[in-house]
Amino acid sequence: MAAKALLLLTSALALATALPALAQYQESGPKSLAGAARTATSDAALRAPVGSVELSAGAQHVSNDYGDWRNVTLRGSYGVRDHVLQGELAATREFGQSGNFLGLSDTVTFNPDWFGMLSAGAGDGAFYLPQLRVDAFLYRKWMERRSLVTSIGLGYYRAPDAHTDHSLSLGAAYYFTQAWIVEAGVRFNHSDPGSINSQQQFVAATYGKVGQDTIVARYDWGVEAYQAIAPGANLVDFASHQTSLSWRHWVNRQSGFLVAAEQYGNPSYQRQGANLGFFHQF
Numbered sequence: 001m002a003a004k005a006l007l008l009l010t011s012a013l014a015l016a017t018a019l020p021a022l023a024q025y026q027e028s029g030p031k032s033l034a035g036a037a038r039t040a041t042s043d044a045a046l047r048a049p050v051g052s053v054e055l056s057a058g059a060q061h062v063s064n065d066y067g068d069w070r071n072v073t074l075r076g077s078y079g080v081r082d083h084v085l086q087g088e089l090a091a092t093r094e095f096g097q098s099g100n101f102l103g104l105s106d107t108v109t110f111n112p113d114w115f116g117m118l119s120a121g122a123g124d125g126a127f128y129l130p131q132l133r134v135d136a137f138l139y140r141k142w143m144e145r146r147s148l149v150t151s152i153g154l155g156y157y158r159a160p161d162a163h164t165d166h167s168l169s170l171g172a173a174y175y176f177t178q179a180w181i182v183e184a185g186v187r188f189n190h191s192d193p194g195s196i197n198s199q200q201q202f203v204a205a206t207y208g209k210v211g212q213d214t215i216v217a218r219y220d221w222g223v224e225a226y227q228a229i230a231p232g233a234n235l236v237d238f239a240s241h242q243t244s245l246s247w248r249h250w251v252n253r254q255s256g257f258l259v260a261a262e263q264y265g266n267p268s269y270q271r272q273g274a275n276l277g278f279f280h281q282f
Contacts, residue, residue: 051078052281056258060273066229067096069273082109088121092129095229099126103133113141125160127231132158137169147175151185161234163226166190181206191225196237198225214248224266240266248279255280 053076060069073090088103103121110116117137123129137153150172157165171185182205189198200222208214221241226234246260257278264271 050282052076052279054258054277054279056275056277058260058273058275060262060271062095063270064268066269067094069094069271071275073277083107092126094126094128097126097128097231099129100124101129113146115139123160127160128228129160130157131160132156145175145177147177149173149175155187159226159228161228161232163234164192165225179207179209187222189225194225194236196225198223198237200224208248211250211253213250216244216246216248218242218244227266229268235266235268238266238268240264254282 053074055072055074057072058070062068069092071090071092073088075086075088077084077086079085084107086105086107088101090101092099092101101121101123103119105117105119107117108115116139117135119133119135121130121133123131125131133156135153135155137151139149139151142148142150151170153167153169153171155165155167155169157167167187167189169185169187171183173181173183175181182203184201184203186199186201189200190196191198200220202218202220204216204218206214206216219242222239224235224238224240226236227238228234242262242264244260244262246258248256248258250256255278257276260275260277262273
């Protein structure tokens with residue numbers, strides 16, 4: 001039962017540490033290396049079909065008359081044998097336009113030391129959502145307890161306005177014997193048109209116990225190449241930062257709720273808001 005609970009939390013921890021949860025669909029790869037590592041932690045857990053479902057909603061205030069944001073998101077996961085399949089369907093409103101996003105991923109365990117993930121997603125034509133996004137990541141566990149997990153990933157993003165991103169991501173997460181996980185990562189991005197190179201980093205810490213409470217704090221900073229703010233209008237080659245804090249609480253062995261807050265800033269606007277959600281594991 002403990003192994004099953006560990007697998008079922010996989011999506012939850014990854015989602016709880018999301019860099020901006022529904023806004024930055026040009027961000028490449030899984031939102032949390034620690035969450036991805038939990039997906040493939042236990043071979044025994046992957047042998048039994050298990051699943052989870054999560055529904056969340058959020059709102060954010062955006063300065064300088066850019067228009068407030070809101071979102072409703074449904075996520076689910078199902079694990080069988082060496083695979084964990086995950087899906088996300090999000091209805092959003094950003095910069096005055098509504099849109100919908102669908103994403104799918106498969107995380108597969110190759111052996112006790114290696115696992116990988118392939119994901120793809122697309123929007124419905126809203127200018128701030130991807131026309132197509134594909135990410136592929138490879139993970140390796142190290143040390144006697146396999147307490148260090150490293151990752152390398154490649155990403156591709158095509159926007160409705162025809163600009164494209166190609167990215168390389170590197171990351172690492174360390175699992176302490178107590179209730180702490182620390183992680184860090186960097187993403188190198190090349191965008192066209194304009195041949196713009198950019199780099200973003202993050203550091204994060206998770207504290208708590210699966211099945212009781214988990215708290216995740218994360219800080220992201222760096223340079224973004226493109227960010228769509230209106231049809232045919234982009235912010236280009238600018239610095240940004242984001243801070244997020246989330247709490248996930250189990251009210252019983254299968255169900256619970258999550259609360260998350262975040263703050264984002266760049267030279268053009270500031271954004272702050274919160275998300276509230278409920279999850280059930282089966």
